[in-house]
Amino acid sequence: MELQDNDPKLRRKARGRPRGWDDKTAQNTIKSLDRAMEVFEYLSQAQGKALTELSDEMRQAPATVYRILVTLQGRGLVEFDHEEQVWHIGPQAFVIGSRFLRRTSLVERARPIMRKLMETTGETANLGIEKEGLVLFLSQVETHESIRAFFPPGTLSPMHASGIGKALLAHMDEDRLNRRLAAANLQAFTDQSITSPEALKKDLTTIRLRGFSVDNEEKTTGMRCIAAPVFDINREAVAGLSVSGPTSRVRATEIERLSRPVMEAARQLTLAIGGTVLSPQP
CATH class of the missing domain: 1.10.10.10 (Winged helix-like DNA-binding domain superfamily/Winged helix DNA-binding domain)
Structure with a gap:
């Protein structure tokens, strides 16, 4: 007896994972x-x-x-x-990594915004997301300057010593943030690294208030980074945009000025992916 293609005995519910998935x-x-x-x-x-x-x-x-x-x-x-x-x-x-990036339009939509950000500030523009408690850099538009920051796609960096990482941490709900900090190794990379959960939380509060974060030589001596969060439709910070460069150009006195185009780029990317723009808040 032959079974036809439309026979109920041949029909099986498509499954994305087998039984015992959590095992x-x-x-x-x-x-x-x-x-x-x-x-x-x-x-x-x-x-x-x-x-x-x-x-x-x-x-x-x-x-x-x-x-x-x-x-x-x-x-x-x-x-x-x-x-x-x-x-x-x-x-x-x-090739395989590129296919991962094509899962979302985030990288594609970010490229022209990052290019403009680099041209406006004169510094390297970066795009990153969180991956298992680390910052995963997805894309970069390098400055034309000879001395520059370099974060090739696929680079992972600790969140507590990253401009993008701190921008994302600052907008996590308290329970999730506490879990991240409990599992994190707040390693000291330089004398400026924040290694205390209390000090880091204080910095995150400041970031929420002003709308941008600063990696002030916390990962690499002589390099400074300014970042702002990108939000999705659910008002969750799903990515971060930043500019980074040597402290000889990204001086402390320039942080306020450079933060404005960074926040504007993050706002544009938020809108480009259909997200909700949030105002800085305590």
């Missing part, structure tokens, strides 16, 4: 794939590594790491420099 125990994970992703992620943060370096630093057997690398190489996710005898992230990793 993250070993039975629902592929250990070899998990190990391969560990190597891939580590190499993405420490490019240009020899096989022995990777195996030593990750405490994995060289043969295991080699098999993983060769498998990833076959997919174009990593590539081998024969002259230097080191491994790098491959072009297919960029």
Whole structure:
């Protein structure tokens, strides 16, 4: 007996995930794939590594790491420099990452706004979002100046030492903010880094009041950043726009002036994605 395509017995409800989705125990994970992703992620943060370096630093057997690398190489996710005898992230990793960015029109709509922001201020313009308690930089329009800030797409940065990160933290509800701070490592990168939750909360209050944040050499000595939040239709801060540059150009006396085009760019991007513009508030 043949079943037709429209037979109810062949109909199955489409599912985006299987039963037991929330079960993250070993039975629902592929250990070899998990190990391969560990190597891939580590190499993405420490490019240009020899096989022995990777195996030593990750405490994995060289043969295991080699098999993983060769498998990833076959997919174009990593590539081998024969002259230097080191491994790098491959072009297919960029292709896949670009597909992630195409999930939303945020990056596309931000580009002309960021370009204008860079031309207005003369400094590098950045776009970032939160990802698992860190700032993920999505796009950048670099200044023409020889000394500049550089945050290539995919760069991750701690929120407490980032202009965009603090702009996003400042607009989180109290419960979510407290969870973020409880899980965060408020590391001191410079003498200006904010390492106390109380001091950080005080700074976030100031940010909400004035509408912009400042990374005052808190991540890198000699670099300053000014950022403002971008809101969605639900009035949630979903991204941040910033300008960053050396303190020799982005001087303390220039913060107020530079903050105005940054906030205006964030306002324009908020409207461009159908968001709701919020006024600075306590």
